[in-house]
Amino acid sequence: MVFYFTGTGNSRYCAQQIAVQLGDTCQDAFHLIRNGIAPELSSPTPWVFVSPTYSWQLPRVFADLIRSGRFSGSQEAYFVMTCGSDIGKASLGNQKLCQEKGFHYRGTLPVIMPENYIAMFNAPQPEEAKQIIADARPTLDQGIACIREGKDFPPVKTGALDGLKSGLVNRLFYRFNVKADPFTVSSACISCGKCASLCPLGNIRMENGKPVWGKKCTHCMACICSCPTQAIEYGKASRGKPRYRCPE
Numbered sequence: 468m469v470f471y472f473t474g475t476g477n478s479r480y481c482a483q484q485i486a487v488q489l490g491d492t493c494q495d496a497f498h499l500i501r502n503g504i505a506p507e508l509s510s511p512t513p514w515v516f517v518s519p520t521y522s523w524q525l526p527r528v529f530a531d532l533i534r535s536g537r538f539s540g541s542q543e544a545y546f547v548m549t550c551g552s553d554i555g556k557a558s559l560g561n562q563k564l565c566q567e568k569g570f571h572y573r574g575t576l577p578v579i580m581p582e583n584y585i586a587m588f589n590a591p592q593p594e595e596a597k598q599i600i601a602d603a604r605p606t607l608d609q610g611i612a613c614i615r616e617g618k619d620f621p622p623v624k625t626g627a628l629d630g631l632k633s634g635l636v637n638r639l640f641y642r643f644n645v646k647a648d649p650f651t652v653s654s655a656c657i658s659c660g661k662c663a664s665l666c667p668l669g670n671i672r673m674e675n676g677k678p679v680w681g682k683k684c685t686h687c688m689a690c691i692c693s694c695p696t697q698a699i700e701y702g703k704a705s706r707g708k709p710r711y712r713c714p715e
């Protein structure tokens with residue numbers, strides 16, 4: 468079973484491609500996370516966990532969901548991590564998660580997809596994004612071939628700083644960066660409620676027709692990137708930047 472988490476659609480696209488090509492089932496983690504339900508899933512085929520990369524690790528919200536769940540049937544686990552550039556030493560974290568869960572770790576596949584983190588970086592323009600997605604195809608296909616043939620994913624090459632990035636920097640990132648306070652909404656808001664309905668953590672409530680953010684944000688960028696009128700900003704950081712959602 469392909470089990471995925473996504474903020475802006477890149478990981479859904481990859482998960483669906485994998486599932487279709489393997490003839491496997493594909494499940495979105497959205498409703499489980501939103502409703503605080505621990506997964507109880509069974510699969511005769513290997514588990515393929517697909518998600519974005521958040522500060523060179525699996526998103527905490529997704530790792531915690533896997534940690535809380537019961538996964539019966541196959542005990543083989545592959546990880547596919549979409550990213551804007553690199554996943555650091557996330558593979559080590561995934562290996563540890565497998566040890567905790569009793570999974571047989573079969574590797575981590577980084578897939579470079581368009582950057583979505585507009586609270587910090589720039590997202591590509593639509594044409595460039597399409598090209599990045601097309602360029603990701605061979606990596607995805609190689610990963611799918613490994614799963615089909617029951618082989619491990621190839622080991623991820625890591626550099627001298629990768630341990631630091633996925634370790635200390637990741638912890639500092641969650642401590643100091645991941646918060647919803649800087650989100651604002653402008654008069655362009657048409658009160659459609661899309662931001663609130665798409666938040667995987669149910670962190671947005673509508674008050675007098677306008678979104679109000681709570682304290683549970685995981686910085687997935689779904690709200691700010693999905694607003695049909697671009698009424699949401701993240702402090703000054705997002706101003707003038709293209710919003711990104713996977714076009715596929």
Ligand SMILES: Cc1cc2nc3c(=O)[nH]c(=O)nc-3n(C[C@H](O)[C@H](O)[C@H](O)COP(=O)(O)O)c2cc1C
Nearest residue numbers: 474475476477478519520522523550551552553583
């Ligand atoms: C909070 C956050 C942290 C991110 N950290 C990284 C990172 O460490 N390395 C990287 O290459 N991309 C990083 N990105 C980019 C995303 O991993 C990438 O765009 C991903 O494909 C988005 O997937 P999604 O559309 O399924 O949400 C980050 C994005 C967000 C929102």
Ligand code: SF4
Nearest residue numbers: 656657659660662694
């Ligand atoms: S998605 Fe945008 S327009 Fe719709 S309620 Fe949220 S801020 Fe307003």
Ligand code: SF4
Nearest residue numbers: 666684685687688690
């Ligand atoms: S508030 Fe926005 S960025 Fe934060 S978790 Fe919800 S949708 Fe994602």
